[in-house]
């Protein structure tokens with residue numbers, strides 16, 4: 351049981367590292383809070399909340415993997431290397447795909463509601 355709780359501590363320290371070191375992680379977290387408030391304001395349905403939660407989770411997940419990949423690349427290849435560039439660019443691309451997907455989901459959910467409210 352103690353080992354299980356300890357592993358939570360390690361996971362939270364990884365999340366804390368991403369939060370402290372990555373502007374994008376903080377930016378996405380702030381966006382998530384704004385979307386959450388907007389969802390509360392517009393009384394989203396259960397299905398709409400599920401889409402928001404899943405897409406936000408995927409964005410944060412991709413940010414955490416991107417952070418891990420950046421640190422790993424810097425560890426194994428501290429100098430400039432064309433393959434290090436490819437690895438970091440592909441990881442950043444994954445974050446971008448997740449972010450674009452979640453923006454599209456957000457637009458599909460919120461545009462009709464904003465139209466209604468206006």
Ligand SMILES: Nc1ncnc2c1ncn2[C@@H]1O[C@H](COP(=O)(O)OP(=O)(O)OP(=O)(O)O)[C@@H](O)[C@H]1O
Nearest residue numbers: 372373420427428429430431432434435438439442
């Ligand atoms: N070792 C390297 N060799 C070649 N190109 C690199 C290397 N490290 C970084 N780059 C290039 O610089 C870009 C930015 O890398 P960096 O590690 O600064 O990531 P970042 O997204 O700016 O991270 P952070 O969010 O920590 O500022 C990479 O996407 C890659 O194109």
